Amino acid sequence: DGGITQSPKYLFRKEGQNVTLSCEQNLNHDAMYWYRQDPGQGLRLIYYSQIVNDFQKGDIAEGYSVSREKKESFPLTVTSAQKNPTAFYLCASRRTGQGSMNTEAFFGQGTRLTVV
Amino acid sequence: SQQGEEDPQALSIQEGENATMNCSYKTSINNLQWYRQNSGRGLVHLILIRSNEREKHSGRLRVTLDTSKKSSSLLITASRAADTASYFCATDRVFGNEKLTFGTGTRLTIIP
Numbered sequence: 519d520g521g522i523t524q525s526p527k528y529l530f531r532k533e534g535q536n537v538t539l540s541c542e543q544n545l546n547h548d549a550m551y552w553y554r555q556d557p558g559q560g561l562r563l564i565y566y567s568q569i570v571n572d573f574q575k576g577d578i579a580e581g582y583s584v585s586r587e588k589k590e591s592f593p594l595t596v597t598s599a600q601k602n603p604t605a606f607y608l609c610a611s612r613r614t615g616q617g618s619m620n621t622e623a624f625f626g627q628g629t630r631l632t633v634v
Numbered sequence: 635s636q637q638g639e640e641d642p643q644a645l646s647i648q649e650g651e652n653a654t655m656n657c658s659y660k661t662s663i664n665n666l667q668w669y670r671q672n673s674g675r676g677l678v679h680l681i682l683i684r685s686n687e688r689e690k691h692s693g694r695l696r697v698t699l700d701t702s703k704k705s706s707s708l709l710i711t712a713s714r715a716a717d718t719a720s721y722f723c724a725t726d727r728v729f730g731n732e733k734l735t736f737g738t739g740t741r742l743t744i745i746p
Contacts, residue, residue: 559739560722612734620734623724
């Protein structure tokens, strides 16, 4: 089945540790996104990538890092520099085409990260 | 920064009534999209309206776009208990380089 998969669903991290969240898609989409959602809040953009080997900071990139070595994969690392990492993380992908032809985004089911 | 702001933040209505939620945004856009999120899940796309369109329908959904006021509305007619969810607007800005920015969301509760 075509889709976008995030793993793990739940993740616990000790303070001071880096953790990596996985996001894989088999939809052949060029663009991929990472969002953070806090309880009762909207989605805030962390990083996005328009194409392999390229990515841009979103609105809240500090304390996070990403890579885009393959079209299918866009892992997010939450570093120890992120002071308040407990949140729900959502990955998305979509087909893009010169701004006005951009399409809808497909989302994974999310990873809930808790710092213990 | 949040591009979109939904209004109201929360809405409770009786089953069968219509639900209207609004989205305002700040900069010129190529298109505006509405998404739905059930609690603790990923978002699901509902409808996309391009900047040169004024109204669009999909089943019980009706979306309007007023680019002069930088606002959009989502109308859900004949609401059902299963429509209980959070609803978000998202915008593709002109010169935004495929950056997709979401609003703060409206929490809709349908009372059976």
